[in-house]
Amino acid sequence: RKEVEQDPGPFNVPEGATVAFNCTYSNSASQSFFWYRQDCRKEPKLLMSVYSSGNEDGRFTAQLNRASQYISLLIRDSKLSDSATYLCVVNLSNDYKLSFGAGTTVTVRA
Amino acid sequence: DVKVTQSSRYLVKRTGEKVFLECVQDMDHENMFWYRQDPGLGLRLIYFSYDVKMKEKGDIPEGYSVSREKKERFSLILESASTNQTSMYLCASRSIRGLQETQYFGPGTRLLVL
Numbered sequence: 001r002k003e004v005e006q007d008p009g010p011f012n013v014p015e016g017a018t019v020a021f022n023c024t025y026s027n028s029a030s031q032s033f034f035w036y037r038q039d040c041r042k043e044p045k046l047l048m049s050v051y052s053s054g055n056e057d058g059r060f061t062a063q064l065n066r067a068s069q070y071i072s073l074l075i076r077d078s079k080l081s082d083s084a085t086y087l088c089v090v091n092l093s094n095d096y097k098l099s100f101g102a103g104t105t106v107t108v109r110a
Numbered sequence: 111d112v113k114v115t116q117s118s119r120y121l122v123k124r125t126g127e128k129v130f131l132e133c134v135q136d137m138d139h140e141n142m143f144w145y146r147q148d149p150g151l152g153l154r155l156i157y158f159s160y161d162v163k164m165k166e167k168g169d170i171p172e173g174y175s176v177s178r179e180k181k182e183r184f185s186l187i188l189e190s191a192s193t194n195q196t197s198m199y200l201c202a203s204r205s206i207r208g209l210q211e212t213q214y215f216g217p218g219t220r221l222l223v224l
Contacts, residue, residue: 004152032211043200043215044153087152091211096141096160096204097168098213102152 003027006088006101013078013108020074021104023088032091033071035062037084038103044087047073078108112137114216116201122222129188131219133201141204142184143213144168144176146197153200159184191223 003026013019025033033050047060050071054063061074071090075082088101117132135142140161145153145168155168159178173195177185184203188195198220202213 008150032209043217044213045215046212049210096158097155100145100153102150 002101003092004088004090004099004101006104008102008104010105010107013106015078015080015108015110017078017108018074018076019078019106020072021086021106022070022072023090023101023104024068024070025088025090025092025099026069027090027092028066028069029094030090030092031094033062033064034089034098035060035071035073036087036089036100038087039084047086075106078106080108080110082106083108112139112203112205112214114201114203114214116199116216116219118219119217120220120222122224123188123191124224125192127188127191127223129191129221131186131188131199131201131221133184133186133216134182135184135203135214136182137203137205137214138181139203139205139214140181141206142178143202143204144174144184144186145200145202146170147200147218148197156186191221193223195221196223197221 006023035047036044037047038044050062059076063072085103114135144156157176159165175187201216
């Protein structure tokens with residue numbers, strides 16, 4: 001079993017739609033969770049951290065479900081510019097090391 | 111803005127060659143990382159450096175070594191390149207502010223080993 005697992009997609013959605021996807025992680029004691037965004041042929045960049053109570057940043061909402069060991073990302077009112085691969089990132093051992101999922105690809109079409 | 115730069119965007123090398131990949135960050139971060147990214151596998155940590163001259167092996171250190179002689183510079187060395195080291199190599203430096211941590215990535219080096 002992978003330590004951080006994501007549905008690879010692709011999720012193909014029309015502009016304006018809502019899209020959501022999850023990521024599961026293996027260590028129930030993990031404390032830090034993140035979503036990174038990676039555009040095609042570019043480097044990953046931090047999209048948002050995921051806090052225990054859930055958090056929003058504009059059209060993006062991240063949630064943490066500790067009981068089931070998953071985090072989620074929801075994108076409302078999708079824009080063409082949201083097309084990217086979204087990487088789930090977990091600090092599994094609460095040290096320096098981050099574990100990356102393989103990414104979920106989202107394509108927003110006009 | 112944090113800037114992380116890598117010495118090359120694309121490299122083509124032959125099997126057995128020694129390869130140097132360099133990474134420089136301008137934010138005085140103590141922690142720096144080298145990853146490789148392959149389709150379907152995500153980013154995998156090769157080596158980590160938590161300060162000058164300090165290093166720790168990541169998940170896949172075999173065939174690689176690193177050097178951190180100055181705080182801003184972290185080098186990845188492939189002692190004898192092999193075809194299975196064809197990959198995208200990403201360097202990152204880490205910022206920690208309270209509970210918020212961020213890894214800043216360089217643009218990546220696509221290495222092809224023939």
